[in-house]
Amino acid sequence: GTGADNDLYINQAIVFIEDAIQYRSINHRVDSRSLWLYRWYYSRTCQWILSLTITIILALAFIEKPSSLTITSDVRYRLPAWNPPCGLTESIELLCFLVFIVDVSVKSYLIGWEEFWKNKWLMAYILTLIVSLSDWIVSLSFFCTEGVRIRRILRPFFLLQNSSMMKKTLKSINSTLPEMASVVLLLAVHLSLFTMFAMLLFARTKDGQQDKEWVGYFRNLPDSLTSLLVLLTTANNPDVMIPAYSKNRAYSIFFILFTVLGNLFLMNLLTAIIYNQFRGYLLKSVQSSLFRRRLGIRAAFEVLSSLKENPANTQESYVSVRALLQVLQKVEMDSRCKQAITTSLKMCSCDQLSASQFQKLFEELDKDAIKQHPPSPEYQSHFMQKIQFAFGHPYFGYLGNVVALANIVSICVVLVMDADKQPSERDDFFLGAINCFFILYYLLEMLLKILAMGLKRYLSYPSNRFDGLLTVILLVLEIATFAVYGFPHPGWRPEFMGLLSLWDMVRLVNMLIVFRFLRIIPNMKFMALVVTTLLDLVKNLRAFAGILVVVFYAFAITGIMLFEGAVIPLGNTSFYIKKVVVLYFKEKCDFMDIFDRFQAEVIYCLFYLMSVNLICRWAKIYFVAWWLISSVIWVNLFVALLLENFIHKWDRRCHREPLSDIEYQRTVELMFRDVLEEPTEEELVEKLHKHPHLQLCR
């Protein structure tokens, strides 16, 4: 019936507008039941459950069997880690798998059968689930005693497939791979030619005194390759050239040439290539988001214009304002935007909206959220007005900064004076007294500012919130100290009482004071620029960080599996792997040397690595891969993104003067607004006609 049709159209429009807001693709089923399922699937609760499930399955590694998560990392002191009984982690895993099965089924159903076959991510998702489940069954049938658990390496995939940003980024990285591979090949050629040179240059001689270089670093092909590879990471520089250099200074030419060519030229070439490839990356991704938004809005317009109440005789299609208002009521969106759109709809005197008017209406979504601070209170009394002027003035803020600096300096002086004193000789009176004074000043400053600005206006500034929160915490700590230990007096050195010792309390207070000093940042122009750039960068880096987590996780699990027999405590934190890499490469398994300086744990691991030659070789490949991916490629990606962000920001800085009382809340999309291209009407309509489930009349 017409009524049911109209309801369907309204629901479609709601979903399309929500798609536009969230930058989602609109290529999903559009019948009533599917629309209900779609809204349910993308509801906050469902998405939250999915994220929680992914977090849980990833976190399982910390309590599963070869885990070593204890407070201390020193094997001599630490207690054995808690070992969950067989079946506990397995049942949690099963629950997670069930959630994923529901997830993949709903997703597959919603995009439809035809699209499903084209979507490689979904296929991989199903395959991963099948493999994981089979592995799980094997695991249970062995009562958790089996050695290899493939499903653990597959876990990060669940994180990967759930984020469209990460999938996009991965595609970008993938397209850079050929060029990166060329440079890595070049590095390999460089390395192998220099290795041959080195082996010819530092050959064994008859005089045992003369061939220290050969004994130490170039004994055979694998040794020489390793020495030069480590030189590429600069970890064994200049140790590697000392024996040759002390024989003849001219040998340093070989090492300098190798380092300059490899480190300075080829490594930086990698940066240049990655930067060149990623220069357009952010812009392109924002551009495609914009297209998705415009497409969603256009689709909503098309379905609304098919409503039976509209006159069908005109050439152009129109949407009635009434229908749009009805849709808007049900759409889940930012209340400010909804308000603004409804207002402008009511202001517009017309009854029907054309396609371009419809799009224009929703441009509110792209706009900066302008945040107006609430006004200061208006006092009647002349005295109060003077107080308001004095303590609302920026100079009062600067005075606060100066006082905070003085506090830092005083702490620093006490630290320097107390540096070499025994804990028993220490007198906490001086520090206690000055901190008490400074915290009182901070309290006074906060209260006066609230008086001058009013509580609402005070809290509307992030810097004030930061300041106020720390002041309150400091006050609470100070009161607690006095309540337990009494007021400071000369020779104030009470015994341990309550939760923390006085010394710990004072340290905590001091740390918070140092932290509070960061409030000066917004007052320094260049610092503020740098900090906002860094914050922007963090936003843009989320996808990269996610991929990094995936890589870290896969490496850690692989490490655990590869070295499980030999090295029990290895794995589960990436830091650990880093440590081993550095040790392994720097020290070249020189046991006595390490023994003096490092923990027994590391020696265990290296000893086993070395004693089992096969594993040692695997370890080398594993660590080189780790170095290439985490250190070389990821750092370069980071530098490329930082360059892109910073240069963009720097160029803009000159154009725009900050308005005094208005704060722009800039998103990545808005940063590029002046360079973005609006999609044309034809592109949108063509794309809409290719929609697999939506049949448009024209």
Next chain:
Amino acid sequence: GTGADNDLYINQAIVFIEDAIQYRSINHRVDSRSLWLYRWYYSRTCQWILSLTITIILALAFIEKPSSLTITSDVRYRLPAWNPPCGLTESIELLCFLVFIVDVSVKSYLIGWEEFWKNKWLMAYILTLIVSLSDWIVSLSFFCTEGVRIRRILRPFFLLQNSSMMKKTLKSINSTLPEMASVVLLLAVHLSLFTMFAMLLFARTKDGQQDKEWVGYFRNLPDSLTSLLVLLTTANNPDVMIPAYSKNRAYSIFFILFTVLGNLFLMNLLTAIIYNQFRGYLLKSVQSSLFRRRLGIRAAFEVLSSLKENPANTQESYVSVRALLQVLQKVEMDSRCKQAITTSLKMCSCDQLSASQFQKLFEELDKDAIKQHPPSPEYQSHFMQKIQFAFGHPYFGYLGNVVALANIVSICVVLVMDADKQPSERDDFFLGAINCFFILYYLLEMLLKILAMGLKRYLSYPSNRFDGLLTVILLVLEIATFAVYGFPHPGWRPEFMGLLSLWDMVRLVNMLIVFRFLRIIPNMKFMALVVTTLLDLVKNLRAFAGILVVVFYAFAITGIMLFEGAVIPLGNTSFYIKKVVVLYFKEKCDFMDIFDRFQAEVIYCLFYLMSVNLICRWAKIYFVAWWLISSVIWVNLFVALLLENFIHKWDRRCHREPLSDIEYQRTVELMFRDVLEEPTEEELVEKLHKHPHLQLCR
């Protein structure tokens, strides 16, 4: 008289055109005598003498008293360095100073009195000379026993002031300093806040077992600062966090936060800032060179148009072709350009040239030098033609590459097999035999190629020249080996004879073969791109390298002077300073540890550095400054230039297909030709009218 005037004008035109060719400024005296002096001063001989003088005065440091230039750097084995008698280096110095005095007088005279007062470089030059001479007199009056020689630190200034490129680059770097200073300030704030945190976090506790971190790295303020500063260079990572980490894993958060903020964000921010500042640097410098060239040509036109033989009645000024030809004969310039300009002058039927025609004529100077390879010989015999086709084909070159690769692989195999053998067990027969075979193939390849291409065409390719030269050297070595040691046979292990042992000969041959393998580079597209980028970079980096030499030299001399009493062998090679820095920072003067692994020399130096506390503090500041300048700033400058060059090249790569038989000899100027702006007529004329010595009629 008119004749004398005409001669003057002709001479002026000659000098202006030469200025244009060399991109020199035209603001110098233009009377006859000065012009003669100017041409003499800029003649090759004079400039060569000046360069030689600068080289000599800089090289003096290697033989002067606290020098340690010997073959071995090991103090236990080396002979005492040669100590020149007092007065020898001093008299060489005096000669150099005399040359510099002549240089500065001529320069000052040529630019004129008024300009002289505006030229800060010349003033500084004179000041430097005065200080150096006074220091020299003091030195002689003490019979070379005085401690401090200021004039040594001033020496690099002579290098700096002689190169206009270096002066320009220095100006550029200077304009980047405020932003760099901001980041360095930010780094300092970061470091000091984290130092305070660290001192509060890793304070001394009552339990001696628990405060290993305090004992090792955070004992007092200077120690903490040093530990974290070294962590910023990643030299002591992860050693610095092991004690705390093994106590509680959570402590690693502090170190990770510090490293991420400092190393990943702030250090890379420095790269971004420097890149941003230098993005336009190359373009701007090429643009100003272009302006100088156009100005010189225009000035030549103006003076030639004042010649009396020209009709003065017309509005526009003209230059007669005859006068220009007369000028061209006397101008020193590239013969190819001169030929081209003369030819087009003769082809042009007109008798007079307007300003724009005149400029157009000299655009020949900006053009690519197109190098046409000479043709192959044409053989009559059918058989010879077939041979020519077969061995002139690229496939024959590829075959050569494959054979070279096979040779490399065979050497590699022998090296791996012989790696652990005693020198006395080694049998050189196999390597000798295969090398003999391969070298014969290389000879054959070279001869066949010469037959097919003709000697001239063969030599016109740089890759063939490289190939041929190495083949000839290999052949000579091989013949020498056979002459001395006879032909190879099983058990070919003769005793030492002649200049080199057989083993050294074989090694030398092998190294040359590995080196010869580089001929494959032009055959791989990406490699060729990278190598040409690097070569371009080296051209553009000359000015930077010069400044780096200046900085190295000043640092080395300062180091010698600062640590002279304490450390006799320190200084004179920058590598040495690097070694000390790394040792000093990495090992924190832990003597026993170093003793096991390094040479006595280093211990001497460190021991004295530590024993004299004052010097130790100076040393810290000295090394931090060294690290900031050489490692942080210079490396970032390098990365910025590499990015600029590479991205430019990469963008161009798609546009231009390399022509088969023509090689472009691209200069930096030509790389930017499509982006450069031509200066307008008004700009040129305005600039000309501001010339301090040239009075133009209109």
